[in-house]
Amino acid sequence: MNWPYVNEAGKLFEEHCDVLVVGGGLSGCFAAIAAAEKGKKVILLEKGGISRCGSAGTGFDHWEMACTNPGCKVSPLEMTLALEEEQDYYSNAIGHYIEAKDGWDCLQDIERWGGKIRDTEDEFKGAAFRDEKTKLLYAYDYESRYTLRVFGTTFRPAIIQQMKKLGVRIFERTEATTLLTNNNTASGVLGFDTRSARITIFHAKSLVLCMSRPARIWLFNGDIPGLSEFRPFQSIGTGHAMGYKAGMEFTMMEKSIRGEFSAYGRSFPPYGTGNNHNTWYAATMVDSRGVEIPYVDRDGNILKTVEERYLPAKGQKFFLKGGVIDEPKYEWRGPETLPFDKLMDMGYKLPFYADLSSMPEMERKAIWGLMVGEEAKTRIPVYDNYNKRGFDPSKHLLQSYGTGWQSAAFLEQERQLFGAPGGMMHDWNLETSIKNVFAAGDSLYASDCAGFACTSGRWAGKHAAVSADKDYEAVDMDYVESEKERLLKPLNNEDGLDWRELNLAISKAMQNYCGGIKCDDTLKQGIDLITSFKKEQLPLLKAENPHELVRIHEVSDILEVSEMILQASLARKCDSAPLSFKRSDCDPSKQKEENAYLVISKKDDQIKTYYKPHRFYGDIEEGYRSHEVK
Amino acid sequence: MMKDFTYHKVSSSTVSIHFDEDKCIGCNRCVEACQIDVLMPGDKTPKVIWPGECWYCGACVMECPIEGAISFRHPLMNQARFISKEELNK
Ligand SMILES: Cc1cc2nc3c(=O)[nH]c(=O)nc-3n(C[C@H](O)[C@H](O)[C@H](O)COP(=O)(O)OP(=O)(O)OC[C@H]3O[C@@H](n4cnc5c(N)ncnc54)[C@H](O)[C@@H]3O)c2cc1C
Ligand code: SF4
Numbered sequence: 001m002n003w004p005y006v007n008e009a010g011k012l013f014e015e016h017c018d019v020l021v022v023g024g025g026l027s028g029c030f031a032a033i034a035a036a037e038k039g040k041k042v043i044l045l046e047k048g049g050i051s052r053c054g055s056a057g058t059g060f061d062h063w064e065m066a067c068t069n070p071g072c073k074v075s076p077l078e079m080t081l082a083l084e085e086e087q088d089y090y091s092n093a094i095g096h097y098i099e100a101k102d103g104w105d106c107l108q109d110i111e112r113w114g115g116k117i118r119d120t121e122d123e124f125k126g127a128a129f130r131d132e133k134t135k136l137l138y139a140y141d142y143e144s145r146y147t148l149r150v151f152g153t154t155f156r157p158a159i160i161q162q163m164k165k166l167g168v169r170i171f172e173r174t175e176a177t178t179l180l181t182n183n184n185t186a187s188g189v190l191g192f193d194t195r196s197a198r199i200t201i202f203h204a205k206s207l208v209l210c211m212s213r214p215a216r217i218w219l220f221n222g223d224i225p226g227l228s229e230f231r232p233f234q235s236i237g238t239g240h241a242m243g244y245k246a247g248m249e250f251t252m253m254e255k256s257i258r259g260e261f262s263a264y265g266r267s268f269p270p271y272g273t274g275n276n277h278n279t280w281y282a283a284t285m286v287d288s289r290g291v292e293i294p295y296v297d298r299d300g301n302i303l304k305t306v307e308e309r310y311l312p313a314k315g316q317k318f319f320l321k322g323g324v325i326d327e328p329k330y331e332w333r334g335p336e337t338l339p340f341d342k343l344m345d346m347g348y349k350l351p352f353y354a355d356l357s358s359m360p361e362m363e364r365k366a367i368w369g370l371m372v373g374e375e376a377k378t379r380i381p382v383y384d385n386y387n388k389r390g391f392d393p394s395k396h397l398l399q400s401y402g403t404g405w406q407s408a409a410f411l412e413q414e415r416q417l418f419g420a421p422g423g424m425m426h427d428w429n430l431e432t433s434i435k436n437v438f439a440a441g442d443s444l445y446a447s448d449c450a451g452f453a454c455t456s457g458r459w460a461g462k463h464a465a466v467s468a469d470k471d472y473e474a475v476d477m478d479y480v481e482s483e484k485e486r487l488l489k490p491l492n493n494e495d496g497l498d499w500r501e502l503n504l505a506i507s508k509a510m511q512n513y514c515g516g517i518k519c520d521d522t523l524k525q526g527i528d529l530i531t532s533f534k535k536e537q538l539p540l541l542k543a544e545n546p547h548e549l550v551r552i553h554e555v556s557d558i559l560e561v562s563e564m565i566l567q568a569s570l571a572r573k574c575d576s577a578p579l580s581f582k583r584s585d586c587d588p589s590k591q592k593e594e595n596a597y598l599v600i601s602k603k604d605d606q607i608k609t610y611y612k613p614h615r616f617y618g619d620i621e622e623g624y625r626s627h628e629v630k
Numbered sequence: 631m632m633k634d635f636t637y638h639k640v641s642s643s644t645v646s647i648h649f650d651e652d653k654c655i656g657c658n659r660c661v662e663a664c665q666i667d668v669l670m671p672g673d674k675t676p677k678v679i680w681p682g683e684c685w686y687c688g689a690c691v692m693e694c695p696i697e698g699a700i701s702f703r704h705p706l707m708n709q710a711r712f713i714s715k716e717e718l719n720k
């Protein structure tokens with residue numbers, strides 16, 4: 001069939017701006033708005049379509065750590081310190097403090113732009129999680145009130161309208177492929193039009209990278225690749241790959257965890273099965289006989305009422321729950337159902353079900369209708385779809401699968417960058433090790449969540465605006481030409497390989513050589529194999545159109561990131577529980593010196609690593625104060 | 631000048647999106663909403679060209695102005711089961 005879009009392959013265009021934001025998810029949009037509010041000329045590049053792109057394009061249901069909201073009883077510092085300790089100091093305290101301080105401001109901005117953050121229709125009047133005066137709805141810990149339930153499906157249209165109002169120039173269907181630098185300073189980015197194949201040099205005085213994080217490293221299915229991972233299929237960590245190639249520093253890249261969320265193989269669509277976590281907290285769970293599974297407090301005392309599931313224990317100020325937190329330490333552990341093994345010992349019978357029907361009406365409606373409905377990938381895929389299939393939450397029980405709440409049962413070697421994984425190293429300005437290149441959202445190390453993305457985006461956008469008071473850096477046109485050739489070459493490989501074959505081979509290689517248990521020998525073999533894929537297989541990939549070219553660019557980036565993960569893993573010699581990092585040849589003598597951030601970068605094909613101490617960011621409140629751009 | 635682009639439907643064992651020819655007005659809003667470009671503009675309705683690449687987000691359905699013109703379903707293997715309370719207690 002003939003391609004319905006124009007063909008601009010081989011053509012080179014140029015654009016200029018002060019601040020270039022790359023990636024149009026939550027963090028990118030907030031960065032663009034913040035820079036434009038400072039009077040800068042801003043361009044935003046987005047690989048997909050702007051209307052519903054990014055992880056949260058179709059919504060999100062809860063906003064964490066909004067510690068300055070009028071009902072909150074936890075201070076930003078208390079929250080940041082709790083997360084630091086909970087994550088054994090592999091925590092992004094800079095980002096979390098900004099999140100905790102600025103989250104409520106961002107929410108009010110969204111409301112001003114037309115998003116819905118309150119129960120303005122009084123649907124939940126009288127509910128325990130509602131503040132009657134402000135009409136704000138809280139989640140999880142109803143006592144300390146740091147997490148809000150929000151109407152996330154309404155946010156995206158409001159945010160886009162605001163960008164347009166401020167004159168942000170949005171280039172959709174534009175894949176950033178290459179970071180252009182001059183003497184370790186940003187000069188711009190190359191953009192590839194995913195429909196016409198035109199290539200554009202975007203000259204910029206400062207950049208904000210907002211392309212989220214790597215994926216499709218260990219998990220890939222060639223038949224249904226779109227279901228392989230949790231984040232959007234086309235979002236595979238190009239920001240990391242381009243940064244790594246340009247000499248940028250990363251940290252915690254050796255951290256990966258056993259897969260938790262995807263929707264192929266041994267896994268079900270997120271939020272679409274019976275469970276009692278995240279969106280579904282604290283659903284009543286029953287076993288196959290209909291016997292209720294008890295919730296217990298942190299001391300193992302059985303909770304008798306539904307209300308108690310949302311309250312801290314006696315003497316506990318608050319409990320931690322949400323996206324980043326899996327099984328908190330005693331100090332912050334909240335109510336939870338009894339562990340699976342214990343339930344088996346006690347004679348509970350599989351399968352388990354979520355039973356919303358026996359919950360108070362407000363709690364049922366909060367889970368089915370508000371959370372499932374406003375959460376990403378739930379409005380149509382779960383809420384509408386299940387309703388059409390006849391699901392009635394006041395009558396039906398929804399089945400759980402596997403042993404855990406994820407309704408997934410991954411193997412140890414099926415890994416993901418999930419649960420606050422590694423990412424770009426940065427300072428208090430959210431500037432990376434490359435001058436005038438800032439970053440935000442999921443691309444930062446140990447980051448997670450929507451509130452984090454919006455607040456870090458805003459902070460980075462303001463700093464990028466300040467840094468843009470300078471001249472453009474020169475662009476190396478020889479490099480541009482070589483990149484142009486690289487990006488288009490697969491169009492000439494008529495009998496070449498399908499990109500899926502290589503992605504599949506990478507995922508198998510990473511499972512084999514960088515799985516749950518690592519050692520020097522296998523990691524080195526992995527590096528050899530990935531290097532040979534890069535040299536020998538990548539040049540063979542074939543494409544008939546720009547869509548397929550994009551998939552090939554992705555595979556090339558996945559190879560780059562896989563190499564970084566293998567190299568970082570090789571550099572860390574001792575096990576680390578907080579990083580889910582295990583070796584068969586662990587060197588315990590290294591434990592102390594390695595209890596720090598492993599920072600990795602590459603220059604002229606030489607890998608450089610060093611350790612940066614925990615809490616390198618100094619006093620948290622002082623750091624915020626002295627770097628805040630008003 | 632580079633050679634002309636061509637494309638063909640890349641089949642996959644599951645297809646999430648279906649169009650109702652009688653209802654669809656061919657506005658292509660669904661095509662524009664998809665961040666992956668799973669869909670391509672077509673004659674009467676858009677076409678699902680890369681069904682395997684769908685990440686099952688539902689954005690295309692959310693943005694469609696005509697009720698029922700586009701519909702979504704999970705792969706059979708992912709159709710989670712639910713039962714009524716009475717059935718369970720039997
Ligand atoms: C299903 C789901 C549910 C979630 N629910 C919640 C929730 O309820 N609460 C919460 O706090 N968090 C939630 N999260 C997490 C939260 O949505 C993310 O942490 C947050 O949206 C990340 O924002 P971001 O801007 O960093 O990345 P994203 O929003 O993912 O945006 C990245 C963007 O970069 C673009 N991009 C990628 N590569 C390129 C390139 N080469 N060139 C140009 N653009 C590129 C992508 O197309 C994408 O639009 C959820 C995530 C998912 C996936
Ligand atoms: S469900 Fe999402 S990924 Fe699939 S075709 Fe629709 S918009 Fe694209």
Ligand code: SF4
Nearest residue numbers: 654655657658660694
């Ligand atoms: S948005 Fe709806 S009406 Fe428009 S082309 Fe798509 S399915 Fe048809």
